[in-house]
Amino acid sequence: MNGKFTAEQLTKFTLYAEWLILSTWWIGDNWSSLMQSVGASEKVFRLMDLLPSRQLTSKGLRLQKLEGRIQYADVEFSYPSRPSAPILRRLNLTLNPNEVVAIVGLSGSGKSTIVNLLLQLYEPTNGQILIDGVPLSELDTRWFRERIGFVGQEPKLFRMDVTSNIKYGCPREVSQEEVEWAAKQAYAHDFLMALPDGYNTIVDDALLSGGQKQRVAIARALLRDPAILVLDEATSALDAESEHYVKSVITEVSTDPKARRTVIIIAHRLSTIQAADRIIVMENGSIVEDGKHSDLVKQNGLYSRLAQRQNDALP
């Protein structure tokens, strides 16, 4: 070097400087993602280190056959995070085997909490829940949960084919015929057959509507032939077609002796539950009405007001 830059050296210098700047920028950009991943994986490892809860390890009672009678006896409940706010107040409710019961009420009245206690996500603060006469707390939790089918408001489907999604979580080997039987029971068979690869179609977010996802989840629950089926009806995901079919599923369970089981529906659309054997109306943590649709409409109470409000809101 004689203290002067050649054109070639200048070009090289510019390119190397650009490359260095880009690399530094790239490292800076990815450093925060890397740190985020480290933070997230720490949480995953912490969860993996947790021991299963006592509920799942302790051996409780296993009944010879689960009939599906559910009794809430003087059940009181507050969430641990808000112990001073009573959510259920001395709740007494009996659901008979094979009965189809809908729970309705204003938002926040305690409908989901009733189900949360049945699923043993929480324990009553006072009182107890009996299953076929046996305290729920004495039953083998894993055994009991295997016999409950739960369909939540926003069911999770996985990025795998439709058949695998319906089979997901089923503890026994099932044939394709059984999968299709469950889909027919859930009124999902026809739209599933219309997919590009039918039951082999890979599910992605955009493939199915909210209501269709819920019908696939109902098929998944029915395939396990649960003694108790809990359906938390979606507040917003149901399109008119799916609403019609959820109604049909409820009618089917109520009328077909082979499909019968104890069913609890947390309903937001009163039109879907008119065929239920009984409707429980909740207000502020207590049951305020209990009866058939036709009787409750005549009572002119909260149910009839809610039904009227929904009728008025229809276009």
Ligand SMILES: Nc1ncnc2c1ncn2[C@@H]1O[C@H](COP(=O)(O)OP(=O)(O)OP(=O)(O)O)[C@@H](O)[C@H]1O
């Ligand atoms: N995990 C929780 N911790 C604390 N409070 C809760 C929890 N879950 C629900 N709550 C409160 O308990 C009350 C009853 O809630 P719940 O979900 O049972 O009502 P809901 O009738 O099912 O309502 P919605 O129709 O909106 O689903 C509400 O006031 C709610 O804010």
